[in-house]
Amino acid sequence: MMRRRDVLLRGAGAAFAAGLPRLAVAQGNSGHVVVIGGGFAGASCARALRRLNPGLAVTLVEPVPVFTACPFSNEVVAGLRDLKEQQFGYDGVRGDGVVVAKTRAVAVDAKAQAVTVADNTRLTYDRLVVAPGIDFRWDALPGYDEAAAARMPHAWKAGSQTLLLRDQLAAMRDGGLVVIAAPANPYRCPPGPYERASLIAHFLKRHKPRAKVLILDAKDGFSKQKLFEAGWAALYPGLIEWVPLSQGGKVTSVDPGTLTLVTDFATHKADVANVIPPQQAGHAATLAGVADATGWCPVDPASFASRLQPNIHVIGDAAIAGAMPKSAFAANAQAKVCAAAIVAQLAGGTAPAAKLINTCYSLVAPDYGISVVAVYHPQGGQLVEVPGSAGTSPLDAPAATRAREASLADGWFRTITGEAFG
Amino acid sequence: MRGAACLAMALLAALPAQAASPPAGASSCSGCHPPRPSTATPVPPLAGRAPAEIVAALRAFRSGARPSTVMGRIAEGFTDAEAAAIAAWYSGEPR
Numbered sequence: 001m002m003r004r005r006d007v008l009l010r011g012a013g014a015a016f017a018a019g020l021p022r023l024a025v026a027q028g029n030s031g032h033v034v035v036i037g038g039g040f041a042g043a044s045c046a047r048a049l050r051r052l053n054p055g056l057a058v059t060l061v062e063p064v065p066v067f068t069a070c071p072f073s074n075e076v077v078a079g080l081r082d083l084k085e086q087q088f089g090y091d092g093v094r095g096d097g098v099v100v101a102k103t104r105a106v107a108v109d110a111k112a113q114a115v116t117v118a119d120n121t122r123l124t125y126d127r128l129v130v131a132p133g134i135d136f137r138w139d140a141l142p143g144y145d146e147a148a149a150a151r152m153p154h155a156w157k158a159g160s161q162t163l164l165l166r167d168q169l170a171a172m173r174d175g176g177l178v179v180i181a182a183p184a185n186p187y188r189c190p191p192g193p194y195e196r197a198s199l200i201a202h203f204l205k206r207h208k209p210r211a212k213v214l215i216l217d218a219k220d221g222f223s224k225q226k227l228f229e230a231g232w233a234a235l236y237p238g239l240i241e242w243v244p245l246s247q248g249g250k251v252t253s254v255d256p257g258t259l260t261l262v263t264d265f266a267t268h269k270a271d272v273a274n275v276i277p278p279q280q281a282g283h284a285a286t287l288a289g290v291a292d293a294t295g296w297c298p299v300d301p302a303s304f305a306s307r308l309q310p311n312i313h314v315i316g317d318a319a320i321a322g323a324m325p326k327s328a329f330a331a332n333a334q335a336k337v338c339a340a341a342i343v344a345q346l347a348g349g350t351a352p353a354a355k356l357i358n359t360c361y362s363l364v365a366p367d368y369g370i371s372v373v374a375v376y377h378p379q380g381g382q383l384v385e386v387p388g389s390a391g392t393s394p395l396d397a398p399a400a401t402r403a404r405e406a407s408l409a410d411g412w413f414r415t416i417t418g419e420a421f422g
Numbered sequence: 423m424r425g426a427a428c429l430a431m432a433l434l435a436a437l438p439a440q441a442a443s444p445p446a447g448a449s450s451c452s453g454c455h456p457p458r459p460s461t462a463t464p465v466p467p468l469a470g471r472a473p474a475e476i477v478a479a480l481r482a483f484r485s486g487a488r489p490s491t492v493m494g495r496i497a498e499g500f501t502d503a504e505a506a507a508i509a510a511w512y513s514g515e516p517r
Contacts, residue, residue: 048449053440329453336449344443355447355504359454359492373492375447375499389499393491404464405491408454411463415456 030055031126031346034115036105036284038062038090040069041316041331042131043420046098048339056343059123060093061115063104067421070189071328072413073158077166078199080366086158088421108288110309127342128312130290130297131335132282133157134188134326137295140278141181141254148256152273155196156188168272169200174208176271179261181251184218186296187279188317188326191223191372195362196274198228201236202365211271215242216263217249223325224362224372224392231364231402251275281318288312296320301378303341303351304334313338322383324376330358332416354378355386361409369393369405445507447500458517470517476509477502 030053035046038060046060067088075081090100101123107116108128115123136154138145144152155165169178178200182193197213204211221244222228232240243249248265255262259270280295290297290306297314298307301322306312315338316331324330333356341351359373374390376383393405455468468476482488484497500508 051441052443055440332453333450336444336452340443340449343440347440352443353446355450355499357447357450357453357496357499359496371492373495375496377446386499389495391495401491407464408491411461411465412454415461415463415465416453418456418461419452 032057032059032124033127033129033342034058034123034125035060035129035131036062036115036288037131037133037282037316038064038067038093038100039131039133039316039331040328040416040420041133041335042129043067043090043093043335044332045129045131045315045335045339047093047096047420048336049342050096050098052339052343053346054097056346057099058097059099059101060090061101061103061105061117061123062090063102063118065089065102068158068162069328069413069417070156070158070192071416072409073155073162074192074196074199075363075366076158076162077155077169077196078203079166079170080199080202083159083163086162088417090421092422105284105287108284108312110289110312113311126311126346128288129338129342130284130288130306130312130314130318131316131331132284133317134279135282137278137280141251141275143254143256144275144277148254148275151256152254152259152270152275154276155274156192156276156279165272165274169203170207172208172211172271175210176208177269178204178211178213178272178274179268179270180213180215181254181261181273181275181277182215182217182219182222183276183278184245184250186326187276190325190327191228191360191362193217193276194222194224194228195364197240197242198231198236198362198364199366201232201239205236205239212238213240214268214270215240215249216251216261216268217242217244218251219249220244220246223360224370226395227370227392228362228364230395231368231370235365235368281314285314285318290314291318292320294320300351301381301383302337302354303345304338305341305351313342322376323374323385324356324358324383325360327358327360328416329360329412330356332420333357356383359412361405361412363406363409364402365406367406368399368402369407369409370402371405371408442511444511445504447504448508448511451508451512457515467517468512469515471509471513473506473509473513476512477505480505480509 103117153165155161285291304313315334317326375386483493
């Protein structure tokens with residue numbers, strides 16, 4: 001108790017003594033938790049910490065004042081939804097007593113338990129939660145760098161890239177070819193590229209019926225594959241072609257100048273090219289030293305404590321969460337388990353028993369939803385599926401079931417964004 | 423020392439109440455189940471429901487007696503004891 005108080009006061013004193021502009025820093029009477037990253041994981045965790053223990057001081061470090069959510073952004077790409085419906089501020093998070101520091105982390109000193117932010121203020125912490133989402137590996141696909149993304153959008157972080165891809169599709173000639181380059185595992189939102197192909201096909205069928213979608217894939221199978229393929233056959237026959245890894249699907253280089261994608265077997269000239277590049281944990285994971293050689297962050301499955309650094313937890317897309325996919329639902333579920341573990345540990349106890357759910361909806365069309373779910377628990381140091389819990393929607397369901405799941409997907413988005421940001 | 427101990431006691435007494443941690447699995451439910459009926463979703467809130475009602479629903483989902491989209495699969499992931507703990511916890515949550 002004394003030590004935590006001491007650390008907090010020392011931190012505030014250091015910033016003051018250095019004559020730096022004073023950043024609002026949360027002060028609590030039972031510890032200070034700093035959360036880096038205000039996405040589904042970080043925002044949910046910050047709020048859960050305050051709700052579980054209102055005595056905790058929680059500072060959320062997030063430079064962007066408005067969060068843009070990825071789930072449902074494929075509807076924006078397809079012209080079915082406004083980007084504004086994807087955007088959320090942090091007033092609700094502040095309302096729970098979280099101090100939102102609109103700044104960027106620039107250094108983490110795990111030994112001193114301190115985060116340095118852009119104006120050089122040091123935030124000392126009892127626990128640090130790293131929730132940085134993903135970064136793109138700009139060196140992983142020859143020809144595809146940040147400049148190339150302005151011609152061949154990834155649209156894999158929602159925002160201006162989402163609108164760029166939408167506008168390119170709207171401007172494309174009828175009869176044009178849309179190429180989606182899908183990455184190898186692991187990456188954010190495993191079914192995302194295939195939902196995107198579906199909703200782009202939905203757009204093309206209505207507005208450019210002679211156009212086609214080609215998916216060049218760096219893997220031989222994908223999430224909810226049978227359900228997607230059945231949906232494509234029913235709704236968009238002949239419109240979507242999927243080329244798996246074993247048939248030369250892996251894109252080995254791109255040329256943004258000519259919108260060309262090269263595989264081992266062929267060269268594809270696109271009218272619109274959506275390149276989803278290989279990914280790694282967001283930059284804050286590197287700052288904190290919590291990412292391993294894979295680029296992702298190994299964690300304890302019951303507490304999401306980093307396996308590489310003390311007093312630091314990693315949640316969301318950046319974490320290696322065993323069988324759990326990198327989804328917004330998983331990030332939110334992990335955030336709450338992590339918050340409960342931190343509250344227990346700061347009170348001198350141990351992390352409670354953990355069990356987590358993931359539910360992922362995808363839209364094959366606006367009124368055609370499919371899902372994959374599983375329950376996970378720690379086993380052998382990793383999160384594994386509880387036997388019998390994992391599965392997808394039935395392959396032979398009637399249209400009413402697909403419509404019901406589309407409506408449930410919509411409800412899920414409202415609920416989870418309400419919990420994280422509302 | 424005595425003074426410090428008294429001060430520590432006073433500080434402890436002044437601490438805001440710490441909420442009980444939800445039982446295993448319970449915190450994931452609110453990814454879909456809203457805290458209040460005002461959220462526009464077909465999924466019902468769990469807070470304030472009778473524990474027996476939640477336990478019975480999970481059993482019926484698991485057996486298939488109650489048709490579902492995702493709940494039949496999710497219910498497979500919990501034992502009766504876990505379901506009872508989750509139900510008891512949600513029944514005590516304010517609506």
